[in-house]
Each structure stands twice: as C-alpha cells, then as structure tokens.
Amino acid sequence: MLAYTRVGLSPDLGGTWLMPRIMGLAKASELIFTGDFIDASEAERIGLLNRVVPAADLERETMELARKIAANPPIALRLAKIQMHKGLLWDLDTALDVEAGFAPIVMTSKDLQEGLAAFAEKRKAIFTGE
Numbered sequence: 298m299l300a301y302t303r304v305g306l307s308p309d310l311g312g313t314w315l316m317p318r319i320m321g322l323a324k325a326s327e328l329i330f331t332g333d334f335i336d337a338s339e340a341e342r343i344g345l346l347n348r349v350v351p352a353a354d355l356e357r358e359t360m361e362l363a364r365k366i367a368a369n370p371p372i373a374l375r376l377a378k379i380q381m382h383k384g385l386l387w388d389l390d391t392a393l394d395v396e397a398g399f400a401p402i403v404m405t406s407k408d409l410q411e412g413l414a415a416f417a418e419k420r421k422a423i424f425t426g427e
Contacts, residue, residue, distance in 0.1 A: 312329065370403075370411075372406050372427075408425065
C-alpha cells in the first residue's frame with residue numbers, strides 16, 4: 298500500500314489526507330504505520346476500490362456503471378456531486394443548509410415530475426436535465 302514508513306520516509310502524494318476519508322482513520326493508520334500491502338479483494342472490502350472485476354470484464358462493467366449513472370436525472374446528480382465533494386470541507390450545519398437550498402431546484406424540475414410519473418406508471422424514466 299504505502300510502504301514509505303518501511304524505508305524511513307513520511308507519506309506524500311496526499312495519502313494521509315485521502316486514506317482516512319476513504320477507509321477510516323483506524324485502517325488508514327494501520328496501513329500507513331505498518332507499510333503493509335493489501336490485495337484487490339481487501340482494497341474492495343475497505344472501500345479503497347468500488348469493485349473488483351476480471352480484466353476481461355472491465356470495459357463492459359465500466360460502461361454498464363456509466364450508463365446506469367447517466368440514466369439518472371442530471372440536475373440531481375450535479376447537485377449531489379457538489380454536496381459530496383464540497384461537503385468534505387463543511388460542518389454538518391453547512392451541509393444541511395446547502396441541502397435545503399438545493400431542494401427547491403430539484404423540487405421544481407421537470408426531471409422530478411418525470412421521475413414520479415415513471416414510478417407511478419411502472420416504467421423507466423427519461424430525464425432531460427430540465
């Protein structure tokens with residue numbers, strides 16, 4: 298994983314910032330302090346990787362995930378992305394305020410109307426980003 302400490306270096310490249318946010322402080326500390334390596338299945342288990350697939354299936358799995366994400370409402374996705382990425386810097390009160398501020402945007406969107414109609418009609422929604 299990060300073998301810096303094994304050779305007398307301190308970690309760099311943002312590992313000490315990123316790893317605790319991905320896998321928690323305890324597991325990040327263990328890996329950084331020991332310099333232990335982990336395999337793909339362990340990296341998936343602790344959240345460092347989203348999933349592990351055979352190399353032959355990588356393109357198909359990647360495209361399937363991309364299509365699944367792209368089928369969702371663009372406005373809601375955009376706002377969720379902002380909330381998650383910027384939210385790493387916010388306290389809870391700020392995050393709640395931003396969520397409340399974004400709610401009217403999605404509540405008045407045509408995508409919400411389409412999503413609710415599709416759900417009620419038991420069909421796949423077609424979102425336009427409006």
